Amino acid sequence: MTASPLLEIHGLTRHYRVRTGLFGPRHEVVAVEGVDFSIERGEIVGIIGASGSGKSTIGRLLTGLDEPDGGEILFDGARIDGLSDRARRPLRRRLQLVLQDASSALNPRRRVGPQIATPMLRLGVAGSREEARERTAQLLGLVGLSPDAAERYPHEFSGGQRQRINIARSLGVEAECLILDEPTSALDVSVQAQILALLLELRQQLGLTYLFISHNLAVVQSFCDRILVLDEGRVVENVAARLIGRRAMAPATLRLLEADLSMSPVPGVTS
Numbered sequence: 001m002t003a004s005p006l007l008e009i010h011g012l013t014r015h016y017r018v019r020t021g022l023f024g025p026r027h028e029v030v031a032v033e034g035v036d037f038s039i040e041r042g043e044i045v046g047i048i049g050a051s052g053s054g055k056s057t058i059g060r061l062l063t064g065l066d067e068p069d070g071g072e073i074l075f076d077g078a079r080i081d082g083l084s085d086r087a088r089r090p091l092r093r094r095l096q097l098v099l100q101d102a103s104s105a106l107n108p109r110r111r112v113g114p115q116i117a118t119p120m121l122r123l124g125v126a127g128s129r130e131e132a133r134e135r136t137a138q139l140l141g142l143v144g145l146s147p148d149a150a151e152r153y154p155h156e157f158s159g160g161q162r163q164r165i166n167i168a169r170s171l172g173v174e175a176e177c178l179i180l181d182e183p184t185s186a187l188d189v190s191v192q193a194q195i196l197a198l199l200l201e202l203r204q205q206l207g208l209t210y211l212f213i214s215h216n217l218a219v220v221q222s223f224c225d226r227i228l229v230l231d232e233g234r235v236v237e238n239v240a241a242r243l244i245g246r247r248a249m250a251p252a253t254l255r256l257l258e259a260d261l262s263m264s265p266v267p268g269v270t271s
């Protein structure tokens, strides 16, 4: 048994140099600044914040799609920032990013089955094509799709079904931790609730850990164990989900709470 958290972030910082217009002056955008948090195994941590507060940047930094300017990222006790592609390979399997737009993650011209099976073969989770095919059928069942989905193309599915395919693909490589960046934001409310229920079930069955990025406080509140509120790249709140709104909150949290009051609750995921 290890005592360290699955994911540990210290002082994570990412600034972007951007130019206003083609010849305009350069200035620095603070996307993420001095972010600290950790996630225990099996925990669901939500990151919430207004648009532009740095949520997606954190997701990209954690999965190596972008490198931080400062700070440390530890996964299962080992540094994972600044790794070469080769050194990151075994990690790509364990830590997976699931994005909002499932269709952009899927190749429209390939059947679903091979898209789930190929990463398994490439990352060495399946030893043969036959094994990969079998696992694919099992995974499709696990995410609530029929095995013949493997023979079909992404456009033959609804948005919610495509997100299920996407999740199956992450699970195919035996991911331990999913970074979910607004995974349900493009879906309508009832489909959103079904995907959240599926994610909860999968966590239970497979012992997964989630970092769940959202701009919707009601969703995060019902789905997550703990919530981080991000404001202009900084963590301004780190609190148990059930305590949100029940004690003094940062101004950014209060703004999210207010925005929420004008929105309808999500059916099926009441806390």
Ligand SMILES: Nc1ncnc2c1ncn2[C@@H]1O[C@H](COP(=O)(O)OP(=O)(O)O)[C@@H](O)[C@H]1O
Pocket: 016, 017, 018, 029, 030, 031, 049, 050, 051, 052, 053, 054, 055, 056, 057, 058
């Ligand atoms: N590749 C990039 N180049 C320049 N600025 C960026 C880049 N990615 C993000 N930003 C800026 O960093 C800030 C945080 O963006 P992001 O992480 O996408 O926020 P969120 O996901 O919370 O909406 C924003 O001001 C955004 O414009």
Ligand SMILES: [Mg+2]
Pocket: 055, 056, 057
């Ligand atoms: Mg984003």
